[in-house]
Amino acid sequence: xxxxxxxxxxxxxxxxxxxxxxxxxxxxxxxxxxxxxxxxxxxxxxxxxxxxxxxxxxxxxxxxxxxxxxxxxxxxxxxxxxxxxxxxxxxxxxxxxxxxxxxxxxxxxxxxx
Numbered sequence: 001x002x003x004x005x006x007x008x009x010x011x012x013x014x015x016x017x018x019x020x021x022x023x024x025x026x027x028x029x030x031x032x033x034x035x036x037x038x039x040x041x042x043x044x045x046x047x048x049x050x051x052x053x054x055x056x057x058x059x060x061x062x063x064x065x066x067x068x069x070x071x072x073x074x075x076x077x078x079x080x081x082x083x084x085x086x087x088x089x090x091x092x093x094x095x096x097x098x099x100x101x102x103x104x105x106x107x108x109x110x111x112x113x
Contacts, residue, residue: 016052019056031048034048035048051109055109062099066095069095
């Protein structure tokens with residue numbers, strides 16, 4: 001099988017693969033399998049794209065949290081005024097839980113489970 005795209009279509013598929021951090025062939029395979037597994041393939045393609053976009057947004061937000069944590073750590077080390085250890089530990093546990101939930105969601109979307 002060799003999918004054929006015009007230049008505009010190829011650009012859209014390549015952009016979607018890039019945004020998904022996937023190789024082009026893997027993206028084409030995953031998105032076509034997502035549609036094939038669905039009772040309504042037309043809706044599945046739209047749902048898959050929406051899910052990938054939501055995951056990319058969540059990933060971007062977690063990256064901002066990481067950036068904020070780096071800035072907070074820099075200030076805390078500079079000033080030496082660390083908050084209570086339990087507070088920091090709870091914050092890190094919440095961030096780690098969010099990352100794990102995002103990883104699980106990405107796995108479900110990309111494997112169709």
